[in-house]
Amino acid sequence: MKERNREQVSGGAAEPDIRLGQVRLFFDSIPFSIQAILLTSFLLAYLIWEVTSHRAILGWLSLVSLVSLVRLWQYRQFTRKDPTVEQVAHWWNQALLSATLSAITWAAASLFLFPPESLLHQLLFTFLVAGIAAGAVTTLSSIFPAILLFLLVDLLPLSWRFMMSDNHQERLIGAMTVFFMLLLLLSAQRLNETIMETLTMRHEKSRAEATIRRQALYDELTDLPNRRLLYNQLNREIARSRRHDHLGAILFLDLDYFKNVNDSLGHAVGDELLKQVAARLTGRLRNEDTVARLGGDEFVILLPEIAKNTDQALTRAHSCASDLRKLFREPFLVEGHTLHVSASMGIVLFPLDESTPGDLLQQADVAMYRAKDEGRDGFCLFHPGMQEALEARLKIQRGLRRALSEDQLELYYQPQVDRHGRILGAEALVRWHHPRLGLVSPAEFIPIAEETGLIYQLGDWVLETACRHIRQLNEHSPLAISINISPKQFREPAFVERVKEVVEKSDIDPGLLHLEITEGTVLDNVEQTIAHMESLKEFGIGFSIDDFGTGYSSLAYLKRLPIEALKIDRSFVLDVIDDRNDAVLVETIIVMARHLGLEVIAEGVETREVLSFLAQKGCRKFQGYLFSRPVPFAELIALEQPLLQEQRPCAPAPASAAG
Numbered sequence: 001m002k003e004r005n006r007e008q009v010s011g012g013a014a015e016p017d018i019r020l021g022q023v024r025l026f027f028d029s030i031p032f033s034i035q036a037i038l039l040t041s042f043l044l045a046y047l048i049w050e051v052t053s054h055r056a057i058l059g060w061l062s063l064v065s066l067v068s069l070v071r072l073w074q075y076r077q078f079t080r081k082d083p084t085v086e087q088v089a090h091w092w093n094q095a096l097l098s099a100t101l102s103a104i105t106w107a108a109a110s111l112f113l114f115p116p117e118s119l120l121h122q123l124l125f126t127f128l129v130a131g132i133a134a135g136a137v138t139t140l141s142s143i144f145p146a147i148l149l150f151l152l153v154d155l156l157p158l159s160w161r162f163m164m165s166d167n168h169q170e171r172l173i174g175a176m177t178v179f180f181m182l183l184l185l186l187s188a189q190r191l192n193e194t195i196m197e198t199l200t201m202r203h204e205k206s207r208a209e210a211t212i213r214r215q216a217l218y219d220e221l222t223d224l225p226n227r228r229l230l231y232n233q234l235n236r237e238i239a240r241s242r243r244h245d246h247l248g249a250i251l252f253l254d255l256d257y258f259k260n261v262n263d264s265l266g267h268a269v270g271d272e273l274l275k276q277v278a279a280r281l282t283g284r285l286r287n288e289d290t291v292a293r294l295g296g297d298e299f300v301i302l303l304p305e306i307a308k309n310t311d312q313a314l315t316r317a318h319s320c321a322s323d324l325r326k327l328f329r330e331p332f333l334v335e336g337h338t339l340h341v342s343a344s345m346g347i348v349l350f351p352l353d354e355s356t357p358g359d360l361l362q363q364a365d366v367a368m369y370r371a372k373d374e375g376r377d378g379f380c381l382f383h384p385g386m387q388e389a390l391e392a393r394l395k396i397q398r399g400l401r402r403a404l405s406e407d408q409l410e411l412y413y414q415p416q417v418d419r420h421g422r423i424l425g426a427e428a429l430v431r432w433h434h435p436r437l438g439l440v441s442p443a444e445f446i447p448i449a450e451e452t453g454l455i456y457q458l459g460d461w462v463l464e465t466a467c468r469h470i471r472q473l474n475e476h477s478p479l480a481i482s483i484n485i486s487p488k489q490f491r492e493p494a495f496v497e498r499v500k501e502v503v504e505k506s507d508i509d510p511g512l513l514h515l516e517i518t519e520g521t522v523l524d525n526v527e528q529t530i531a532h533m534e535s536l537k538e539f540g541i542g543f544s545i546d547d548f549g550t551g552y553s554s555l556a557y558l559k560r561l562p563i564e565a566l567k568i569d570r571s572f573v574l575d576v577i578d579d580r581n582d583a584v585l586v587e588t589i590i591v592m593a594r595h596l597g598l599e600v601i602a603e604g605v606e607t608r609e610v611l612s613f614l615a616q617k618g619c620r621k622f623q624g625y626l627f628s629r630p631v632p633f634a635e636l637i638a639l640e641q642p643l644l645q646e647q648r649p650c651a652p653a654p655a656s657a658a659g
C-alpha cells in the first residue's frame with residue numbers, strides 16, 4: 001500500500017477519482033486557510049508597524065487580500081461546479097496555483113517586510129511565517145506538490161534573509177529555519193501518505209460496492225440484466241401500465257437443443273453462442289425494451305407499453321416474436337463451428353389480472369414449453385388452461401421422488417391370453433397410489449420420470465418387483481411376465497448387467513422374463529440396441545416391440561432385431577371395426593409378422609367383435625379389458641380361467657309379472 005502511495009504522490013499515477021478526492025480535500029480547506037492567513041497577516045502588520053515602512057505593509061496587505069480573493073473565487077468555482085473525474089487535471093493545476101499564490105505573499109513578506117534592525121521583531125516575524133507554514137501542512141498536504149511548493153516558497157526567502165546577515169546568531173536562525181522546513185516537509189509527506197491510504201481504501205471500497213451491485217443485477221456472461229433486475233423492472237412496468245392504462249408483453253425465449261451444443265462442442269462454445277444470441281437480441285429491440293437472461297439458455301424480453309387494447313397488444317407481441325425468430329435464420333459462427341440454432345418463445349400480456357412478476361414469468365415459461373411441444377422454433381400465447389396442466393405436472397414431479405422412497409408404487413398385471421381367454425402371460429404395469437391425488441396413471445408420470453431421470457430408479461424397482469413376483473408365481477404355476485423398459489433405461493450402459501444380476505439373484509428362469517421396448521428406443525441408436533438385445537437374448541430373455549405401428553420402423557432393421565413379438569398399438573385395435581385404415585394397417589402388421597416369423601399381440605381388445613376380427617386375420621395373442629383390466633398381483637394369482645365366458649345363445653326375455 002505504501003509503495004503504491006509513493007508512486008501516486010510523486011508521479012500522479014493515482015486513479016482519477018482518488019485524485020479528485022485529493023483535490024476536494026484541498027479546496028475544502030481553503031476557507032479555513034484564508035481566515036487563518038488574514039488573521040496572521042493583520043497580526044504581523046500590527047507587530048511590525050513600528051519598525052517597517054507603512055507603505056510596504058499596506059501594499060503587502062493589499063496583495064494578501066487580492067490573493068485571498070482569487071483563492072476564494074477558485075473555491076467558489078470548485079464547489080459550484082462539482083467537478084467530475086474528467087476535469088480533475090484542471091483542478092489539480094488550480095490547486096497548485098492557489099498554493100503558489102499564497103506562498104508568494106509570504107515570500108514577499110520575507111523580502112519586503114523583514115525588520116532588519118530588531119532581533120525581537122525578527123523573531124516575532126519568523127514565528128508567524130513559520131506558524132503559517134506549519135498550518136499549511138494541515139491544509140495543503142492532500143496534494144504533495146502543493147505543500148512542497150508552499151513550504152519552499154514560504155520559508156526559503158526567510159532563511160535566505162537570515163543567512164545574508166554577518167551576525168553568527170542570525171545565520172544560525174536561518175539554518176534552523178531550513179531545518180524546520182525539512183521537518184515540516186517530512187510531516188507533510190507522512191500526512192499525505194495517510195490521506196492517500198484513506199482515499200485509496202475509500203475508492204476500493206466504493207469500487208467493490210459497485211461491482212457487487214453490478215453482479216447482483218447483471219448476468220456475468222452476457223452483461224444483460226439478470227432475474228432480479230428484471231423483476232424490479234417488471235414491477236415498475238406493471239404499475240406504470242396500470243396507471244396509464246396500456247398493455248405490455250413478456251416474451252420468454254429458450255433456445256432449442258442448446259444442451260446438444262454444450263454436450264457435443266463444450267461449454268466454451270455454448271457460452272460464446274449465448275453471448276452472440278444476447279447481442280442479436282439486444283440489437284433488434286427498441287430502447288425502452290429490456291432483454292434479460294434468467295440463466296442457462298433462457299432469455300426474457302420485456303416489451304412495455306405496446307398497445308392500449310388486447311387485440312393490438314397481441315398483434316404487436318406476435319410481430320415482435322416473429323421478428324425475433326428471424327434473428328435465428330442466419331447461423332451463428334462460433335470458434336469455427338457454424339451453428340444453426342432456433343428458439344421457442346412463450347408470450348404473456350400484462351397487466352390483465354393481478355399477476356405478479358413471478359406469475360407472469362411462469363406463465364410465459366409455460367407457454368414457451370407449449371411452443372416446444374408443438375415442434376419448437378415458434379411461439380405460443382399463454383392461456384389459463386396451460387397453468388393448470390403445469391401445476392398438476394409440478395405436483396407429480398415433486399411427489400414422484402417420495403413415491404419411490406415411501407413405497408407408494410405397486411405393480412399391476414394385465415393378462416395376455418389366447419382367443420379363448422386362457423392366460424399365456426401377463427404385462428406388468430406400474431401404479432402409483434398418490435396420498436392425495438389417488439391412483440395416478442403411468443401415462444402421466446412415466447414421461448416425467450423420464451425427463452427427471454427418476455426413471456432409472458423406477459425402472460429398477462419394476463425389474464426387481466416383477467422378478468420377485470415371477471418367483472412367487474413359480475410356486476403356483478409359472479407364468480411369463482413382460483415389463484416395459486423406457487428408452488433412457490435401456491440405453492444405460494450398465495442395463496444388461498443389471499438385468500442379469502437381478503434375474504440371477506431372484507433365482508428365476510430368464511425365459512419367464514420378457515422385455516417390451518418401443519420403436520423409438522430402437523431408432524435412437526440401432527447398433528447399441530441390437531448389442532444389448534443380443535446379449536440379453538443369449539442369456540435367455542425375450543423381447544417384443546411395444547406400441548408397434550406408431551413409430552417409423554423399417555423392415556430393414558426389424559429383420560435384424562432379435563425379437564419374438566410385435567405388440568399392435570391399442571389405438572389401431574380399438575377402432576379396427578369402424579376405421580377402414582386401421583383395419584388395413586392391423587392386417588398388414590399381422591401378415592408382415594408372419595413373414596418375419598414373429599408373434600403378434602393385440603392390445604386394447606375391448607369387444608368380442610374386435611377379438612373375432614383379429615383372430616380371423618391370424619392374431620393369436622390378446623390383451624385388453626375384454627379379458628381383464630390390469631389387476632394387483634394377488635388378484636392375478638386368483639384369476640379364474642378362462643377369462644372369456646363362452647357366449648350362449650340369448651335367453652328368452654323373462655315373462656312379465658303383470659298380465
Ligand code: C2E
Pocket residue numbers: 414428429430441442443446459462483484485486546547570603604605606623624625626630
Ligand atoms: P403400454 O405399455 O402400451 O401399456 C398398455 C396400456 O394399455 C396400459 O395402460 C393398459 O392399462 C392399457 N390397456 C390395456 N387394455 C386396454 C383396453 O382394452 N383398452 C384401453 N383403452 N386400454 C387398455 P397404463 O397401465 O395406463 O400404462 C400406460 C403406459 O405407461 C404403458 O403403455 C407404458 O408405456 C407405460 N408404463 C406402464 N408401466 C410401466 C413401467 O413399469 N415402466 C415403463 N417404462 N413404462 C410403463
Ligand code: CA
Pocket residue numbers: 427484516546
Ligand atoms: Ca407395454
Ligand code: CA
Pocket residue numbers: 546547567569570603
Ligand atoms: Ca403398448
